[in-house]
Amino acid sequence: MSNTKEKIMNAAEVLFAEQGFSETSMRLITSVAQVNLAAVNYHFGSKKDLIQAVIDRYFIRFSGRVHIAFTDLEDNESVEMTEILEALLIPVIELDETNTDSAANFMRLLGRAYTESQGHLKVFLSEKYGYLLSQFTRLVHKANPDLDNNEVFWRLHFMLGTMVFAMAGHQALKDIAEADLNETVDTQRMIDYLIPFLTGSMQSQTSMEIN
Amino acid sequence: MSNTKEKIMNAAEVLFAEQGFSETSMRLITSVAQVNLAAVNYHFGSKKDLIQAVIDRYFIRFSGRVHIAFTDLEDNESVEMTEILEALLIPVIELDETNTDSAANFMRLLGRAYTESQGHLKVFLSEKYGYLLSQFTRLVHKANPDLDNNEVFWRLHFMLGTMVFAMAGHQALKDIAEADLNETVDTQRMIDYLIPFLTGSMQSQTSMEIN
DNA sequence: GTCTATAATGGGATAGAC
DNA sequence: GTCTATCCCATTATAGAC
Numbered sequence: 304m305s306n307t308k309e310k311i312m313n314a315a316e317v318l319f320a321e322q323g324f325s326e327t328s329m330r331l332i333t334s335v336a337q338v339n340l341a342a343v344n345y346h347f348g349s350k351k352d353l354i355q356a357v358i359d360r361y362f363i364r365f366s367g368r369v370h371i372a373f374t375d376l377e378d379n380e381s382v383e384m385t386e387i388l389e390a391l392l393i394p395v396i397e398l399d400e401t402n403t404d405s406a407a408n409f410m411r412l413l414g415r416a417y418t419e420s421q422g423h424l425k426v427f428l429s430e431k432y433g434y435l436l437s438q439f440t441r442l443v444h445k446a447n448p449d450l451d452n453n454e455v456f457w458r459l460h461f462m463l464g465t466m467v468f469a470m471a472g473h474q475a476l477k478d479i480a481e482a483d484l485n486e487t488v489d490t491q492r493m494i495d496y497l498i499p500f501l502t503g504s505m506q507s508q509t510s511m512e513i514n
Numbered sequence: 515m516s517n518t519k520e521k522i523m524n525a526a527e528v529l530f531a532e533q534g535f536s537e538t539s540m541r542l543i544t545s546v547a548q549v550n551l552a553a554v555n556y557h558f559g560s561k562k563d564l565i566q567a568v569i570d571r572y573f574i575r576f577s578g579r580v581h582i583a584f585t586d587l588e589d590n591e592s593v594e595m596t597e598i599l600e601a602l603l604i605p606v607i608e609l610d611e612t613n614t615d616s617a618a619n620f621m622r623l624l625g626r627a628y629t630e631s632q633g634h635l636k637v638f639l640s641e642k643y644g645y646l647l648s649q650f651t652r653l654v655h656k657a658n659p660d661l662d663n664n665e666v667f668w669r670l671h672f673m674l675g676t677m678v679f680a681m682a683g684h685q686a687l688k689d690i691a692e693a694d695l696n697e698t699v700d701t702q703r704m705i706d707y708l709i710p711f712l713t714g715s716m717q718s719q720t721s722m723e724i725n
Numbered sequence: 726g727t728c729t730a731t732a733a734t735g736g737g738a739t740a741g742a743c
Numbered sequence: 744g745t746c747t748a749t750c751c752c753a754t755t756a757t758a759g760a761c
Contacts (some may be wrong), residue, residue, distance in 0.1 A: 364616045457707040464679035496668040503718020
């Protein structure tokens, strides 16, 4: 209905991704969105609620598809790491079809959510979407039955860290890549490099085998 | 000389690592350090300068040793990824010998530096310590002569991201690990899991081979 | 070198008119 | 729903006494 609410969210998601949550003031958001300052509090209640709404909008867009793909994989007899990663990343990439750069924006927001100390956000996300992380954990374990629990746990979180960090630092990486390699970078290209990197890391020797 | 300066830096490094730079006020720092609020501006000039001083103190402690180890490896005929990672990570771990938790603190600070939009900090670090990144890049290339430039570039930054993120999220990971696995985690243990993960990721098939 | 007091700014939130 | 005006708070930074 109210187009003001959407204008605020559209402006906020870009600014949050670029500068982080606490560095982005409501005054800046409303001026970019060309709406009145008081509109944020009227429509969302508080800045915290705006942050949650922005991130939740992304989760709503793709979590259903990831859940379906994960459930399919859980029903299969065996699973490859590549399949799991694609089930997760393809719906993210396809966010770009409706909205340019929205995949990169989303991942940067996730990175911010992970690293900025926004306690309310972590609680909100783990309560609402923790089931996706559980599915992901079970699938990774299924794809790597030889690894013990500890090894799976750590590699899984390293993987998540790599993904989130790569996307959160997307802009910095893009700048460096273009300077160093004369290569223009889009999100798809980056993910093409990322997937083999991650599958390789899961297939490496365990720390036990090395010690 | 002035013990006040050190009290400020010691308090600031912990608070910055825990909460980030912009979320940590000078009022909090000086109250934890039990010094007067005005002392930060007197001794450092500004909050920005304090941030740089805190991070630079860490770099000064370990950059010399990493540089020597890297230079040794550059003189060798061939290099293994494990050697490169150890040359980088062992001096970091050994920070803990003089000061408990300082390795984890340092990596968390690095993560903050990478993700928070503190432009001045990125400029400062790349001007003063960019030569270490160049050495690291050359070594990774030497250890993986079959990979083309692009592939090395991307994997290198994914690796840095994984390392920094793992350490930056150290506390969160520690908490989850203890809840999920009943395993007590210290920095050394985490790095034992991290190194094979990273070496594996560098040895994976390239994106070209898969496509 | 340390302290108090205060300036100057910018933040989130809200009351109340329209 | 939207706007102006304003409150109240926290921040960094600094002037000036000791």
